[in-house]
Amino acid sequence: MAAKLKGWKEIPEAGTIVEPGNARNYKTGGWRSDRPVWNKETCIHCFFCWIWCPDMAVQVDQANKKMTGINLEYCKGCGVCAEVCPKKCFTMKNEKELTNE
Amino acid sequence: MSTIQKNKLSLTGNQAAAEAMRQIDPDVVAAYPITPQTEIVMAFSQFHADGKVNTEMIRVESEHSAMSACIGSASAGARTMTATSSQGLALMHEMVFIAASLRLPIVMPVVNRALSGPINIHCDHSDTMAERDSGWIQIFAENPQEVYDHMFLAMKLAEHPDVQLPVMVNQDGFITSHGVEIVDVLEDKAVKDFVGEYKPKTPLLDLKHPVTMGALDLYDYYFEHKRQQAEAVKRAFGLFDKVAGDVSKLTGRKYPMVETYQFDDADYVIVTMSSAAGTTKFVIDSLRAQGTKVGLLKIRLFRPFPYKIISGLLKGKKGVAVLDRSASFGAFSPVYTEIMNSCYYLDARPNIYPVVFGLGGRDLTPKLIESVYTGLIGNKFKTDQIEYLGVRE
Ligand code: SF4
Ligand code: SF4
Numbered sequence: 276m277a278a279k280l281k282g283w284k285e286i287p288e289a290g291t292i293v294e295p296g297n298a299r300n301y302k303t304g305g306w307r308s309d310r311p312v313w314n315k316e317t318c319i320h321c322f323f324c325w326i327w328c329p330d331m332a333v334q335v336d337q338a339n340k341k342m343t344g345i346n347l348e349y350c351k352g353c354g355v356c357a358e359v360c361p362k363k364c365f366t367m368k369n370e371k372e373l374t375n376e
Numbered sequence: 377m378s379t380i381q382k383n384k385l386s387l388t389g390n391q392a393a394a395e396a397m398r399q400i401d402p403d404v405v406a407a408y409p410i411t412p413q414t415e416i417v418m419a420f421s422q423f424h425a426d427g428k429v430n431t432e433m434i435r436v437e438s439e440h441s442a443m444s445a446c447i448g449s450a451s452a453g454a455r456t457m458t459a460t461s462s463q464g465l466a467l468m469h470e471m472v473f474i475a476a477s478l479r480l481p482i483v484m485p486v487v488n489r490a491l492s493g494p495i496n497i498h499c500d501h502s503d504t505m506a507e508r509d510s511g512w513i514q515i516f517a518e519n520p521q522e523v524y525d526h527m528f529l530a531m532k533l534a535e536h537p538d539v540q541l542p543v544m545v546n547q548d549g550f551i552t553s554h555g556v557e558i559v560d561v562l563e564d565k566a567v568k569d570f571v572g573e574y575k576p577k578t579p580l581l582d583l584k585h586p587v588t589m590g591a592l593d594l595y596d597y598y599f600e601h602k603r604q605q606a607e608a609v610k611r612a613f614g615l616f617d618k619v620a621g622d623v624s625k626l627t628g629r630k631y632p633m634v635e636t637y638q639f640d641d642a643d644y645v646i647v648t649m650s651s652a653a654g655t656t657k658f659v660i661d662s663l664r665a666q667g668t669k670v671g672l673l674k675i676r677l678f679r680p681f682p683y684k685i686i687s688g689l690l691k692g693k694k695g696v697a698v699l700d701r702s703a704s705f706g707a708f709s710p711v712y713t714e715i716m717n718s719c720y721y722l723d724a725r726p727n728i729y730p731v732v733f734g735l736g737g738r739d740l741t742p743k744l745i746e747s748v749y750t751g752l753i754g755n756k757f758k759t760d761q762i763e764y765l766g767v768r769e
Contacts, residue, residue, distance in 0.1 A: 283600035288540070288608070289479040290601045291578050292588035 303330055307352030310373060311345055311365040318342055318364045324356035387559045389552035392520040393459065393485040393545070394419035395559075396527035398429055399567035402483075403454035403574075406434035406445035410464040411497045412549040413487040417459060439464035443471035443482075450480035451589050453579025455535070457482065461549060462489035462503045469507070475542045476511030477605060478589055481534035481574075482542040483527065484512075488650070488701075489549040490736045498737020499549040501649070501702040505710045511605055513543040513612055514679040516649040520557045522676075523547045525627055531571050533619045539612045540577065548651040550737065562626060570626055613680040633677040634685050638664055642671025644752040645690065645726075647715055648699040649675045652733070652740050656699075659745040670749045675711065686718040693726040695752035699765070701734045708762065729757040733765040740766070 287293045320342050325333040332350035334343045345356075357365035387395060394416045397405070405424075409417045424433045434449075436442045442458050450456040460468060465486060475482050486504050490496040504514060515530060517523040523545065530543035547553055578587045593601060620631035635653075638660050639645065646656050653674040663670050673689060675682075690696055700709030708716070712730040719725050731748060734740050744766050751757050 280596055281600070283603040283607075286597065286600060286604075287578075288601075288604050289477065289589070290591060290593045290597065291478075292591055293578060293585070295586050 302348050303351040304348045307347075307350060308370055309352040309354060309367040310347065310370055311350065311352070311354065311356050312368050313342075313344060314364045314366070317362045319362055321361060323359045323361060324365070327355050327359045329353065329355060383561050383563070385559055385561050386556050387520050387524075387561075388415065388554050388556050389517070389520040389523045389547045390415035390487065390554065391419055392524040392559050393527060393547070394423070395561060396524050396567075397457055397485075398423045399562070399564050400455070400457070400483075400527065400531055400571055401429045401568070402431055402457045404432045404434065404446070404449035404456045405458060406436055406442045406449065406456070407458045407460070408436050408439050408442045408464060410439070410461045412489055412499075412553045413459050413461040413464070413485070415553070416485055416487070439467040440471060443468040443475060446482050446484075447471060447475050447478065447480060450475070450482050450576075451478065451579070452581045453574075453576035455531075455574040456480070457484065459485040459487070461487040462491055462497075465503045465507060466491060469510075472507050472510045472512065472542075474590070477601070479540040479605070479608065480542055481531075481540055483530045483534055484542065484544050485523070485527070486544045486546045487549045487553045488546055496736040497549070499551050499651075499701070500735045500737065501546075501700070501710075502735075504544060504546050505702040505704075507544070508679055508710060511541065511609065512679065513541055513609070513677075514546060515543060515677055516546045516675065517552065518651055518653045518674065519552060520547075520555070520559050521629070522631075523552065524559050524561065525623060525629060525631065528567060528570060528626070529620055529623045529631060532622065533612060533615060535574050536612075536615055536619065537575075537577065539608060539615060541608055541612055546650065551651045560627065566626060570622070609680050613677075613682070616677060631676060633675075633682040634689065635674040635676060636689065637672040637674070639671035639673060639689070641669055643669045643694040644749055645671050645673055645693050645696045646699055646745070646748060647673045647675065647686075647690075647696060647711065648701075649678065649711065650701070652699055652701065652745075655740055655742060656745050659742045659749070662742075663746065663749055668749065668753070670752075678711070678714075681714050681718075683714070683718040686715065687722055690715070690719055690726055690728075691722050692724045695755075695757075696726045696728045697731050697748045697752055697757065697763075698728060699731045699733050699740075699748070701732075703732050703735065727759055729759055729763060730761075731757075731763045731765050738766050 330349045490500040491502045698712040
């Protein structure tokens with residue numbers, strides 16, 4: 276998941292970000308200790324989770340106005356989605372336990 | 377400001393700095409007055425009020441804000457200047473590091489004054505030395521003429537596309553800043569042509585190429601950016617002589633990183649910076665008249681430090697006294713430390729003695745300097761013991 280880190284000669288000086296929107300290249304999924312596991316069945320597609328997620332990790336099908344799941348490359352497991360969901364669709368599960376399962 | 381003859385003005389060090397700022401006509405000056413720098417801001421404000429500059433003048437409520445505003449304006453892409461002293465520089469401290477890290481070519485005259493406490497308004501170098509690891513280029517002037525000339529050198533070096541670093545133009549508080557001397561002043565147009573138009577690399581106001589500056593930078597890239605910064609300072613070192621040479625073409629005066637006086641055949645040498653060098657030259661003249669082989673090594677460029685040039689010069693000398701105008705409590709002073717670093721690998725290593733002088737504006741009299749030379753010649757100092765010159769027992 277982690278992108279190859281660049282050497283000091285290959286990057287813009289002073290930490291200046293010269294390419295707009297490149298936060299996309301910065302995968303924050305590795306930070307996660309708890310993963311939001313989504314229950315599709317109870318979801319009413321209100322998009323609360325989509326609007327609140329600080330990492331824009333909630334994926335939606337815009338044409339059909341449906342929530343479609345979480346992009347785990349960016350979800351850092353903060354649990355905000357689980358907190359705001361009116362239908363309690365998310366269970367925060369420990370990554371370690373998920374790996375063991 | 378009285379004119380003696382065309383282009384020769386009698387100016388204090390402060391006025392010389394302000395005159396240079398007027399001629400450079402920066403886009404933005406954000407400054408806060410502090411003794412002994414006040415006159416720079418005062419004189420420049422007058423130029424501003426009289427419509428002699430096109431500068432946007434930002435009157436801030438503190439030095440922390442002054443440097444913050446400078447960082448903002450330099451990031452936007454504006455040619456930016458400020459000036460400070462002592463507590464003002466100390467209050468800027470966190471922003472001083474940020475200015476260098478963001479690679480912003482701000483030029484700042486620093487009128488060196490002792491740091492509190494006890495509170496004192498007179499000259500020593502404790503203010504600028506506390507910033508020596510900040511990433512700024514530090515140049516030291518002996519007299520008002522050097523202050524004036526260093527300003528253009530600083531501007532040109534700071535804005536060089538391969539450098540992009542801020543520069544402190546140091547002068548001694550009161551001794552230089554308030555001492556009137558004749559300063560050879562260039563024509564406005566010559567300065568204007570020399571500094572040219574500033575072309576920032578990634579200005580925030582270039583809306584066609586949006587950038588983010590100062591974003592969070594953690595253990596995965598911070599170190600690489602620091603490595604780049606080290607390289608930029610190294611490039612500044614490599615370009616210094618070229619830029620200084622360009623200033624020379626304009627003024628006819630020379631600005632080596634390290635200057636010597638009666639040096640080549642000298643057995644005993646004083647190493648120092650700023651106005652102390654002037655007094656030392658005076659003492660050398662009288663001692664030389666008596667047949668004593670004494671000399672001076674004056675450091676103009678302290679950051680980046682010219683290690684190799686200095687070791688080459690000090691090689692084979694009998695005795696070297698390093699006169700520091702600041703103390704590092706529990707350690708040797710900054711200039712002495714660098715001189716030792718320069719000379720460690722020499723085969724013919726001279727005895728090098730640490731001398732601290734002039735703290736809080738204590739006068740460095742010719743007599744005191746003479747006592748250093750006689751001490752060197754008479755082998756009276758100890759290499760591992762700091763000599764406090766002019767302190768009462
Ligand atoms: S907040 Fe809950 S109900 Fe609303 S879209 Fe997200 S998961 Fe579905
Ligand atoms: S846990 Fe946090 S980061 Fe992950 S999807 Fe939910 S709100 Fe977004």
